[in-house]
Amino acid sequence: MAEAKKLGGAGLRGQVAGVTSLCTVGQSGAGLTYRGYDISDLADHAQFEEVAYLLLRGKLPNRQELEDYKKKLVSMRELPYAVKSVLEHIPKDAHPMDVMRTGCSMLGNLETETDFSQQDDKIDRMLALFPAIITYWYRFAHEGVRIDTASDVDSIGGHFLELLHGKKPSELHERVMNVSLILYAEHEFNASTFTARVCASTLSDIHSCVTGAIGTLRGPLHGGANEAAMALIQKFQTPDEAEKGLLGMLERKEKIMGFGHAIYRESDPRNAIIKKWSEELAKEVGDTVLYPVSVRCEDVMWREKKLFCNADFFHASAYHFMGIPTELFTPIFVMSRVSGWTAHVKEQRENNRIIRPSADYDGPADSKWVPIDERP
Ligand SMILES: CC(=O)SCCNC(=O)CCNC(=O)[C@H](O)C(C)(C)COP(=O)(O)OP(=O)(O)OC[C@H]1O[C@@H](n2cnc3c(N)ncnc32)[C@H](O)[C@@H]1OP(=O)(O)O
Numbered sequence: 369m370a371e372a373k374k375l376g377g378a379g380l381r382g383q384v385a386g387v388t389s390l391c392t393v394g395q396s397g398a399g400l401t402y403r404g405y406d407i408s409d410l411a412d413h414a415q416f417e418e419v420a421y422l423l424l425r426g427k428l429p430n431r432q433e434l435e436d437y438k439k440k441l442v443s444m445r446e447l448p449y450a451v452k453s454v455l456e457h458i459p460k461d462a463h464p465m466d467v468m469r470t471g472c473s474m475l476g477n478l479e480t481e482t483d484f485s486q487q488d489d490k491i492d493r494m495l496a497l498f499p500a501i502i503t504y505w506y507r508f509a510h511e512g513v514r515i516d517t518a519s520d521v522d523s524i525g526g527h528f529l530e531l532l533h534g535k536k537p538s539e540l541h542e543r544v545m546n547v548s549l550i551l552y553a554e555h556e557f558n559a560s561t562f563t564a565r566v567c568a569s570t571l572s573d574i575h576s577c578v579t580g581a582i583g584t585l586r587g588p589l590h591g592g593a594n595e596a597a598m599a600l601i602q603k604f605q606t607p608d609e610a611e612k613g614l615l616g617m618l619e620r621k622e623k624i625m626g627f628g629h630a631i632y633r634e635s636d637p638r639n640a641i642i643k644k645w646s647e648e649l650a651k652e653v654g655d656t657v658l659y660p661v662s663v664r665c666e667d668v669m670w671r672e673k674k675l676f677c678n679a680d681f682f683h684a685s686a687y688h689f690m691g692i693p694t695e696l697f698t699p700i701f702v703m704s705r706v707s708g709w710t711a712h713v714k715e716q717r718e719n720n721r722i723i724r725p726s727a728d729y730d731g732p733a734d735s736k737w738v739p740i741d742e743r744p
């Protein structure tokens with residue numbers, strides 16, 4: 369019984385649950401790779417669309433292939449009328465991750481994957497449309513405007529910023545979005561990806577796999593941590609205040625969002641990359657509070673608990689400096705991770721057996737049936 373309880377609380381940590389050729393996480397010497405490419409090389413040199421192609425088509429595109437792929441994605445940006453109509457009926461105070469989940473699910477009703485040979489087109493359509501789904505709803509709910517979701521900004525990150533702010537983004541902001549989408553694209557058997565693979569293993573359709581994954585990513589222990597990290601850093605006016613506040617939280621055994629990781633033990637390689645961009649953006653906007661507060665949080669957590677920032681922590685300030693509302697942080701994660709989720713769905717489909725582990729039973733034995741009127 370005690371053994372079963374221990375297992376139940378272990379979150380399958382350390383169990384190998386399948387095989388992938390998409391990504392390695394936490395291997396010494398190379399913290400994170402996508403199909404063997406180091407994350408810092410990809411963040412320094414690649415476009416997000418190039419990385420999506422790598423994950424989904426199995427190799428880096430050549431110049432012509434990348435150009436064609438980007439053109440295809442740009443051509444798929446028109447939101448169907450029925451999706452717009454559903455989005456217009458979602459209340460202003462809905463959680464944007466619920467909007468993403470509903471938008472994806474509605475798309476699945478309109479453009480159902482009836483045959484797996486359609487998977488690449490369905491996936492590309494989601495990649496192309498997710499920025500429009502969230503910004504169409506957000507701007508309609510908050511400003512009462514029906515935005516035109518077509519645009520000639522050809523990057524997915526730049527397109528999102530343009531739809532959100534109603535103007536072309538600066539080169540710096542488009543670059544940071546690009547890096548951010550690359551960092552979030554893929555991460556082996558994390559909870560949301562595993563959800564997508566379990567769904568795929570039943571031979572379900574691609575929109576169901578992604579809808580389930582969005583629901584899993586929403587939680588604050590996973591993708592939702594970037595929003596929770598923002599709420600944390602905004603509580604403090606100075607680094608000293610942040611230090612005092614964090615020490616109190618640690619004493620009360622509260623979880624500090626944006627810190628720690630299920631696999632990495634010493635650092636999350638994505639942190640140094642997004643931290644650098646957050647610093648650059650802080651300089652651009654003349655911030656003297658959020659960035660120094662974030663750095664102090666990082667120092668205190670390492671000094672006190674040997675806990676390090678994960679990918680989410682410095683994303684909070686970086687997104688904030690680009691004028692992105694906090695509640696849209698996790699939907700950006702969706703715009704990116706849909707590439708990783710669907711690459712895993714494709715991989716699962718290539719060598720499928722329904723995923724069905726076992727459980728150790730620790731409930732009562734030999735329960736005797738009691739008629740309803742005789743129950744206490
Ligand atoms: C993109 C992503 O999804 S990254 C993850 C985003 N999530 C967060 O930032 C939420 C905050 N972090 C956490 O809750 C956890 O670190 C998780 C969920 C990411 C990983 O959970 P686990 O694998 O269970 O963590 P781990 O085994 O390393 O925990 C070791 C100890 O450190 C503690 N700890 C871990 N993270 C934190 C944290 N952020 N704040 C305070 N304590 C923490 C745990 O409670 C545990 O303490 P215990 O032994 O007294 O129970």
Ligand SMILES: O=C([O-])CC(=O)C(=O)O
Pocket residue numbers: 552554555557558559590630631678679
């Ligand atoms: O791998 C995990 O458990 C969580 C994570 O960092 C991610 O999904 O990017």
